[in-house]
Amino acid sequence: MATASRSVPGPAAFQRRGRVRPGDAILYFVTLLAALTAVVLLALIAREVLADAWPAMKAYGLGFLTATDWDPNKKLFGAGTFIFGTAVTSLGALLLAAPISIAIALFMTELAPGWIRAIIGPLVEMLAAVPSVVLGLWGILVLGPFIVSTLGPAIHGSLGWIPIFGTEPNVGSSMFAAILILTIMMVPIISSICRELFLGVPQELKEGALALGATRWEVVRGVVFPYARAGIAAALILGLGRGLGEAIAVTQVIGNNVAMPTSLFEPGDTLASRIASQYQGADYAIQVSSLVYLAVILLVFSLAVNVLAQIIVRRVAGRHRVS
Amino acid sequence: MKSLDTRKTRVGAAVCGLLIAVSAVAAVIMASGAQARSGAGELKGAGATFPAPLIAVWQQQYESAKGVKVSYNAIGSGGGIAAITNKTVDFGASDAPLSPDQFARCNGCVQLPWVLSATSVMYNLPGLPNNLRITGQVIADIYLGKITKWNDRRITRLNPGKSFPDKEITPVYRSDSSGTSFNFTSYLNTASKQWKSQVGNGTTVNWPKGVGARGSSGVSGVLSRTEGAIGYADIAYALKNHLKFFSVKNRAGNFARPGLVGIKAASLADRKFSSTNALSIVNPPPGKKFRKAYPICTYSYVLLRTTSPNAAELKPFITWALTSGQQYGPRLIFQPIPKYVVAKGKATLKRVHS
Amino acid sequence: MSAQPSTADLFKAERIGRRRLVNRLVELAATAAALLAVAVLAIVVASVAKRGAGAINLDFLTKPPALNTGFGEPQPSGIADALIGTAIIVGLATLMALPIGVLAAIYLNEFAPRRLSAVLTLALDVLNGVPAIVIGIFVFVFLVSGHGQAGWKGAFALGILMLPMVARATQEVLALVPNSLREASLALGAAKWRTTLSVVLPQTVGGIVTGATLAVARVAGETAPLLFTSSLISNEIDTNPKDALASIPMFIFTSAEQADPTLHEQAWGAALVLIGFVLVTSLLARAFAARSRQRLAGER
Numbered sequence: 022m023a024t025a026s027r028s029v030p031g032p033a034a035f036q037r038r039g040r041v042r043p044g045d046a047i048l049y050f051v052t053l054l055a056a057l058t059a060v061v062l063l064a065l066i067a068r069e070v071l072a073d074a075w076p077a078m079k080a081y082g083l084g085f086l087t088a089t090d091w092d093p094n095k096k097l098f099g100a101g102t103f104i105f106g107t108a109v110t111s112l113g114a115l116l117l118a119a120p121i122s123i124a125i126a127l128f129m130t131e132l133a134p135g136w137i138r139a140i141i142g143p144l145v146e147m148l149a150a151v152p153s154v155v156l157g158l159w160g161i162l163v164l165g166p167f168i169v170s171t172l173g174p175a176i177h178g179s180l181g182w183i184p185i186f187g188t189e190p191n192v193g194s195s196m197f198a199a200i201l202i203l204t205i206m207m208v209p210i211i212s213s214i215c216r217e218l219f220l221g222v223p224q225e226l227k228e229g230a231l232a233l234g235a236t237r238w239e240v241v242r243g244v245v246f247p248y249a250r251a252g253i254a255a256a257l258i259l260g261l262g263r264g265l266g267e268a269i270a271v272t273q274v275i276g277n278n279v280a281m282p283t284s285l286f287e288p289g290d291t292l293a294s295r296i297a298s299q300y301q302g303a304d305y306a307i308q309v310s311s312l313v314y315l316a317v318i319l320l321v322f323s324l325a326v327n328v329l330a331q332i333i334v335r336r337v338a339g340r341h342r343v344s
Numbered sequence: 345m346k347s348l349d350t351r352k353t354r355v356g357a358a359v360c361g362l363l364i365a366v367s368a369v370a371a372v373i374m375a376s377g378a379q380a381r382s383g384a385g386e387l388k389g390a391g392a393t394f395p396a397p398l399i400a401v402w403q404q405q406y407e408s409a410k411g412v413k414v415s416y417n418a419i420g421s422g423g424g425i426a427a428i429t430n431k432t433v434d435f436g437a438s439d440a441p442l443s444p445d446q447f448a449r450c451n452g453c454v455q456l457p458w459v460l461s462a463t464s465v466m467y468n469l470p471g472l473p474n475n476l477r478i479t480g481q482v483i484a485d486i487y488l489g490k491i492t493k494w495n496d497r498r499i500t501r502l503n504p505g506k507s508f509p510d511k512e513i514t515p516v517y518r519s520d521s522s523g524t525s526f527n528f529t530s531y532l533n534t535a536s537k538q539w540k541s542q543v544g545n546g547t548t549v550n551w552p553k554g555v556g557a558r559g560s561s562g563v564s565g566v567l568s569r570t571e572g573a574i575g576y577a578d579i580a581y582a583l584k585n586h587l588k589f590f591s592v593k594n595r596a597g598n599f600a601r602p603g604l605v606g607i608k609a610a611s612l613a614d615r616k617f618s619s620t621n622a623l624s625i626v627n628p629p630p631g632k633k634f635r636k637a638y639p640i641c642t643y644s645y646v647l648l649r650t651t652s653p654n655a656a657e658l659k660p661f662i663t664w665a666l667t668s669g670q671q672y673g674p675r676l677i678f679q680p681i682p683k684y685v686v687a688k689g690k691a692t693l694k695r696v697h698s
Numbered sequence: 699m700s701a702q703p704s705t706a707d708l709f710k711a712e713r714i715g716r717r718r719l720v721n722r723l724v725e726l727a728a729t730a731a732a733l734l735a736v737a738v739l740a741i742v743v744a745s746v747a748k749r750g751a752g753a754i755n756l757d758f759l760t761k762p763p764a765l766n767t768g769f770g771e772p773q774p775s776g777i778a779d780a781l782i783g784t785a786i787i788v789g790l791a792t793l794m795a796l797p798i799g800v801l802a803a804i805y806l807n808e809f810a811p812r813r814l815s816a817v818l819t820l821a822l823d824v825l826n827g828v829p830a831i832v833i834g835i836f837v838f839v840f841l842v843s844g845h846g847q848a849g850w851k852g853a854f855a856l857g858i859l860m861l862p863m864v865a866r867a868t869q870e871v872l873a874l875v876p877n878s879l880r881e882a883s884l885a886l887g888a889a890k891w892r893t894t895l896s897v898v899l900p901q902t903v904g905g906i907v908t909g910a911t912l913a914v915a916r917v918a919g920e921t922a923p924l925l926f927t928s929s930l931i932s933n934e935i936d937t938n939p940k941d942a943l944a945s946i947p948m949f950i951f952t953s954a955e956q957a958d959p960t961l962h963e964q965a966w967g968a969a970l971v972l973i974g975f976v977l978v979t980s981l982l983a984r985a986f987a988a989r990s991r992q993r994l995a996g997e998r
Contacts, residue, residue: 288555401768
């Protein structure tokens with residue numbers, strides 16, 4: 022990450038010689054306003070979203086987080102199923118995406134000769150460029166039927182004794198489909214960050230290990246991973262953040278079910294997906310408010326995840342600048 | 345001393361000036377954001393997916409007849425109620441009549457029935473014929489999760505001679521706020537005590553199990569892709585997508601199909617309008633008149649504001665829909681509305697002004 | 699590290715064989731993973747290309763959706779309204795986000811004291827991490843509720859998404875401009891504003907264009923921000939940003955879940971157009987970035 026140029030003097034400097042150049046002052050304030058936009062937007066987002074969620078927050082309190090009803094008739098709402106769904110789909114996808122992404126990053130930095138790297142690198146990044154709605158379309162019309170006809174029965178047949186694969190994969194829309202789609206979305210992000218990290222490992226450390234007779238894998242395990250450990254953690258967390266917030270592709274393939282799913286082959290729902298599917302036509306005011314309450318929870322989760330990742334990233338950058 | 349390269353200065357200043365000018369223009373556009381209104385000769389509507397097939401025909405025919413463009417976004421009854429409440433459309437559409445709460449929040453809305461059709465219960469069972477028989481109690485038990493397989497005795501004994509597969513039943517329901525759901529669950533309320541106490545009726549309910557889909561088209565979509573699925577949507581969707589649908593047992597003891605005959609018979613069940621023009625024709629009582637009645641029929645309502653900026657275009661369109669528009673219905677299994685409903689609609693329409 | 703075998707042990711025949719085997723397996727796994735990623739990309743793109751190519755013809759690209767209800771002649775149906783709508787919405791979003799992003803980056807890089815810069819940069823990164831659906835809800839609550847949907851309100855939502863991307867990209871290019879340039883300009887007596895605008899900024903135009911292009915490519919495919927701000931459309935070619943405008947992502951989203959196979963084909967076609975635009979734009983932007991980075995480095 023590039024560092025800002027710091028040798029240029031700050032605002033006090035253009036008041037040197039007791040004379041403020043008007044051009045400097047204008048540019049300073051215009052750019053300052055622009056820079057504050059992000060903060061203003063964040064504050065506005067927090068305020069508007071909290072204001073609309075407030076009726077539900079007041080009515081249901083923190084119990085909302087564990088309640089699993091979603092009954093507009095009885096005016097009982099709870100985020101429990103959706104928090105569960107968000108956690109399962111995001112963490113499940115991360116579980117699949119992490120080893121794949123790290124392996125891809127290793128492939129591109131340690132194994133592949135230059136020309137392969139030049140081809141595969143952009144291809145993996147292109148995967149990140151596929152819009153989520155297109156992945157969702159593919160998920161509904163291609164992946165879903167494939168899960169029902171081939172992949173699902175194969176897994177259910179061999180691993181069906183494990184509860185998470187316990188039910189028959191009847192429907193294309195399921196938690197499993199959502200996990201696969203999220204994995205596809207997470208892999209490019211995690212692998213590109215990891216690739217940058219692995220490239221940043223000092224060559225001398227690796228050469229030293231090789232000189233001692235270590236195999237390539239032992240160099241990776243003994244030098245690259247420990248060096249990049251914190252960065253890998255940040256990459257995984259950023260990937261997780263991507264999965265948490267994905268509304269469109271997930272709502273297209275997850276089945277929008279309210280009941281708590283008992284296996285991955287059952288339909289379920291996540292925070293983002295529920296908001297996307299129900300917000301437009303929400304009936305009672307308290308239902309609208311409950312949906313915005315879901316948005317507040319989602320916002321808190323994503324902010325926590327992102328801030329955590331940013332802190333790690335900054336600490337890693339600082340440490341590596343010193344060394 | 346040579347001055348700084350003036351060309352680069354000019355470029356830099358021009359770029360910055362352009363950036364600032366452009367953001368100023370953008371700010372002006374945003375600040376002048378008056379409410380988007382349809383231009384003259386245009387009407388905007390949104391709401392239920394139930395009447396959407398007929399409204400689509402109306403859009404076509406009305407434009408060629410009167411030159412007025414009507415646009416309609418099928419986003420579900422809840423969406424239609426929200427849109428007319430938020431004044432983002434000229435008319436809304438909902439199969440579920442507005443509750444007193446919703447009337448209060450809409451603040452100046454009226455509703456009138458303008459379309460009459462049936463909710464079909466569709467199934468995806470390759471190899472089995474169309475119009476298998478089912479009862480309301482069985483449907484409720486399926487959606488409650490009490491009947492889980494197609495070869496359950498409670499289903500097979502209604503259809504002797506047909507071989508049902510040993511397949512899981514996947515109930516499909518509307519995930520968005522839906523008047524069709526309201527119609528379907530209102531019917532289940534009358535058919536199953538357990539359904540009434542455990543789930544109840546509404547445009548969104550706490551479905552015990554199954555897969556959710558957006559819109560009647562979404563439900564038809566999931567159904568067409570999922571073997572062993574059961575779902576509900578306006579009969580027009582079942583026909584359009586070549587989906588099979590059940591004959592449902594009515595209170596007179598006959599298994600009735602969601603066709604024009606069945607709908608017409610059912611419409612006789614309620615001729616008394618509520619104070620807000622609502623009619624409920626779900627599960628008609630036993631009796632000779634209702635021998636052929638299909639038990640899951642409903643009117644669908646158009647929602648209007650008494651103060652409509654576009655009243656001059658809106659009223660003729662609604663009048664046309666109530667009268668000439670009905671002739672396009674039967675082909676899509678929309679039964680033309682009875683004369684007393686047309687009269688009530690015209691009377692209500694008088695309350696709309698600009 | 700406990701009970702480490704001695705260096706001599708590590709080179710014993712059987713150990714070295716096993717170590718080499720493990721190494722080989724890991725290499726194979728890494729290669730397999732990379733091939734898996736490429737394969738998935740190939741499958742997705744191939745699906746879209748195969749199923750969507752049939753839908754693309756001149757009518758598809760130039761005509762709005764037709765109401766083929768079975769009454770009367772079937773009309774050709776297309777996505778012209780969505781193409782134009784996306785162009786207008788994304789264009790407006792760029793107009794909103796680009797100036798503010800560039801100016802913000804100028805402040806953060808040229809004027810701000812270190813700590814303030816760190817805090818404001820963190821704010822930008824945090825804004826980047828807000829899920830698109832939450833931004834959609836925010837804009838709905840802030841602008842749409844009670845007032846109505848509009849294309850420019852959708853553009854506003856997309857602009858919020860673009861802002862951190864543009865600002866970050868500009869920041870990075872600004873930092874690449876060597877300080878010697880700034881110092882030389884100041885030493886010659888130029889004011890700070892003059893230095894920034896006519897010495898520093900022209901160097902960064904390439905990077906800004908790249909950043910903006912990548913942001914456009916990313917945001918052109920976003921659906922969630924438009925879901926509540928620009929979805930009640932009128933199904934004909936509308937160019938007024940005060941109306942709700944159609945868009946390609948919303949078209950794909952609504953067509954995908956229906957049962958009608960004709961709509962599916964159109965969805966694939968629209969997806970092909972979208973993917974084509976996004977991929978080509980991203981590749982061009984990256985190629986341009988690589989070239990301008992070379993040039994910048996070469997000029998030193």
